[in-house]
Amino acid sequence: MTSPLLIVENLHKTFTLHNQGGVVLPVLKGIDLTVNAGECVVLHGPSGAGKSSLLRSLYANYKPQQGQIRIRHDSDWMDLVAAAPHEILDVRKKTLGYVSQFLRVIPRVSTLDIVSEPLRRLGIAAEQAEDKARALLSRLRIPEAMWSLAPATFSGGEQQRVNIAHGFSVNYPVLLLDEPTASLDAENRQTVVDLIIEAKARGTAIVGIFHDADVRELVADRLFAMQAYKDAA
Numbered sequence: 207m208t209s210p211l212l213i214v215e216n217l218h219k220t221f222t223l224h225n226q227g228g229v230v231l232p233v234l235k236g237i238d239l240t241v242n243a244g245e246c247v248v249l250h251g252p253s254g255a256g257k258s259s260l261l262r263s264l265y266a267n268y269k270p271q272q273g274q275i276r277i278r279h280d281s282d283w284m285d286l287v288a289a290a291p292h293e294i295l296d297v298r299k300k301t302l303g304y305v306s307q308f309l310r311v312i313p314r315v316s317t318l319d320i321v322s323e324p325l326r327r328l329g330i331a332a333e334q335a336e337d338k339a340r341a342l343l344s345r346l347r348i349p350e351a352m353w354s355l356a357p358a359t360f361s362g363g364e365q366q367r368v369n370i371a372h373g374f375s376v377n378y379p380v381l382l383l384d385e386p387t388a389s390l391d392a393e394n395r396q397t398v399v400d401l402i403i404e405a406k407a408r409g410t411a412i413v414g415i416f417h418d419a420d421v422r423e424l425v426a427d428r429l430f431a432m433q434a435y436k437d438a439a
């Protein structure tokens with residue numbers, strides 16, 4: 207039986223370039239997308255097609271002008287387009303995870319604190335949260351000596367692995383992944399594929415962008431084709 211966790215309906219998004227004479231740049235035109243529990247939908251299309259903009263809209267980082275993003279939250283449905291800021295924060299805390307393309311480094315906060323923070327925020331005891339964080343950092347081959355350091359000085363690939371550990375710390379029912387494997391070597395790429403397959407087996411609904419065709423093959427249940435707005439019919 208299929209169980210939808212995310213239903214996007216007729217989503218429209220434009221950017222207004224205020225510093226360029228108010229030029230209006232349309233990016234999403236009537237997006238309809240349903241994602242079921244245990245399914246990974248991969249956004250597919252050329253650079254500039256609006257894939258990252260769609261993911262950011264799904265995370266309520268961007269505000270669409272029209273349409274709905276309904277998400278199954280606390281055994282109810284919530285429309286993220288219409289939701290109040292505190293409701294969005296509650297959805298992000300319990301229901302919706304997001305691995306962005308780049309880690310937003312917070313100065314002076316240790317790697318272990320960054321990765322365990324989403325669990326602690328859910329009320330999980332610090333010790334248990336840190337155990338989970340350590341397990342993820344080990345799987346992603348971040349050396350133990352780095353766990354107490356802030357990731358500001360880490361390499362791009364190391365920062366991305368911290369970002370992935372942070373995104374997978376809580377078993378969110380819905381997970382958004384924006385090119386999580388882009389700067390990783392083959393071994394770590396495989397670890398991320400394993401994490402995704404394990405999440406799907408738990409019933410997580412995933413929307414992802416994967417530049418790498420091999421990764422796409424391994425994780426995608428289906429592709430969602432996108433094209434640049436100017437090329438759309």
Ligand SMILES: Nc1ncnc2c1ncn2[C@@H]1O[C@H](COP(=O)(O)OP(=O)(O)O)[C@@H](O)[C@H]1O
Binds near residue numbers: 222251252
């Ligand atoms: N914050 C923004 N402000 C203005 N334009 C943006 C912004 N983010 C993305 N765009 C534009 O929207 C289009 C789609 O970008 P993006 O969603 O990053 O595509 P993709 O991830 O498929 O490469 C591009 O033309 C890009 O320049």
Ligand SMILES: [Mg+2]
Binds near residue numbers: 257258259415
């Ligand atoms: Mg992108």
